[in-house]
Amino acid sequence: MPGLADELVRLNVEVILTVTNEAADAARHATHTIHVVMTGANYPVERGVVKSLARPGGNVTGTVWRANPQEEIPKLLQIIKDAVPNARRVAILFKDGDPQLGFFDPTDHDRIAASVGFSVQKFGVMRRDELKEVLDRVAASRPDVLSVSGNISALGGFAEVAAFALERKLVSLSDQSTYVDAGGLLSYGPEVNTVIDRTISYVDRILRGAKPSDLPIEQTTKWEMLLNRKSARAIGFKPPPSFMLRVDRTIE
Secondary structure, eight states, rough: OOOHHHHHHTTTOSSEEOOOOHHHHHHHHOOOSSSEEEEEOOOTTTSOOSSSOOOTTTTTEEEEESSHHHHHHHHHHHHHHOOTTTOEEEEEEEEEGGGGGSSOOHHHHHHHHTTTTTTEEEEEEESSGGGGHHHHHHHHHHSEEEEGGGGGGGTTTHHHHHHHHTOOOOOOOOSSSHHHHHSSSHHHHHEEHHHHHHHHHOOOOOOOOGGGGGOEOOOOEEEEEEEEHHHHHTTTTTOOOOHHHHHHHHHO
C-alpha cells in the first residue's frame, strides 16, 4: 500500500479514493496536500487519520463504517443472542496483526459476553496457510456460533470458513456481505451501495472546489442483515420469528 500511494503522489492526481484502513493510512502518510477520500474505513480518530469526525482538518475526509470501537462488542453479541437464544459458546475468528484490534479491551469483551451468558474464545490467524490449522482448533472448542471478522476477507478465506461452518452445521456470521455471497449463513454490516454513493458525493464536491478539512466525515447509518437461505437449510437454522423480521435481504 505505501508503494502504491507514493506512485499516485508522483502521478500528481487530484484526489485519492481509499477503500480500506490500510489504504487510508498509506495515503495520509504519502501526502499532506493531495485530497484523500476514505470509504470502508474504521475508527479514523483513534487511528490518528483525522482530528475528529465533525472537523477532520488536514487533507482527509469521506465516509467510515465504524467510529466507536466500544459499540461493536455489545452489538455483535446481541445479534448472536437474538439469532441463537440457546447459544453459550462463541468462537471469534479474526486476522491477527490488524492494528485496529488494539482499540478493543479484551477484559471488557469478556465481561460483556459473560453478562449475556456467553463464553467467548478468540482465534487469530496471520496467514492464509494457517487457516486450516486454526479452524481445526475452532472445531475442537465446539462452539455454538462462529463470528467471522471482516478482516478475514483480506486472506481470501471467506469461502473456506463458510464451508467449514456448513460442514459442522455451525451458525456463522460476519460483518461483510461478501461472506454470505461465499456461502456463509449471516452478515450484518453497512449497506455497501449507499456507502459508495455517499463517498462519491465527497469526490464530486472536492473536484468542484470543496476542501476536505471543511467536510465532516459521515458515519454509515444504513446497515443490513443478509441471510443465505441455502446455507440455512443445510444446517437446519431456524431462528426465532422476531429475528427473521430483522433480515433485510435473503440470497440463495
